[in-house]
Amino acid sequence: MYSIIYRSVAVPNFSKFDIYQMLSKARSFNNDNDITGCLLYHNNEFVQLLEGEKEKINSLFDNIKKDKRHEKIQTLDEMEISERIFIDWDMAYHDFSDNTSVPHEKMRQIDAIFDKSSAFTKPSRLSMDFFKNVNQILFKKS
Ligand SMILES: Cc1cc2nc3c(=O)[nH]c(=O)nc-3n(C[C@H](O)[C@H](O)[C@H](O)COP(=O)(O)O)c2cc1C
Secondary structure, X not given: OEEEEEEEEEOOOOOHHHHHHXXXXXXXXXXXXXXXXXXXXXXXXXXXXXXXXXXXXXXXXXXXXXXXXXXXXXXXEEEEOOOOOOOOOOOEEXXXXXXXXXXXXXXXXXXXXXXXXXXXXXXXXXXHHHHHHHHHHHHOOO
16 A cells, blocks of 8 residues: 655635535545545645555546646655555545634644644655644544
């Protein structure tokens, strides 16, 4: 199994409504292709983790890189993995500007990681740890 993490910048007219529409199609495709992962939206930037069979992940990422709804796509990490982080999710999604559902302290933690971590300014192994934290803090179904 394989995983890719990248960041990108949303084009100015990519509205929240458009993002939800994109996400709904993406989840259905991911479900059909046994792809899991997590998409985060923060200050007009996306950070996404894709997990699945290597050929499928590479081919989806090729498609995503051609998508005109975002730009400045930068791969942060890609690696063979033995297990998924987002096993239960076709594509977990969190918009950090829409933070009412997240308790203040958790939000502060995530913000700190997102803003300050060197994982998000240059390619780094730390970006995988970041998503493990995100999974624990935001998405764990207990
Ligand atoms: C930030 C971002 C994340 C995306 N994530 C996915 C995804 O996880 N799965 C997916 O099928 N499409 C995703 N897409 C959409 C793809 O870029 C593309 O539109 C989709 O693969 C359909 O391609 P097609 O129109 O060539 O068939 C994403 C697009 C953006 C901008």
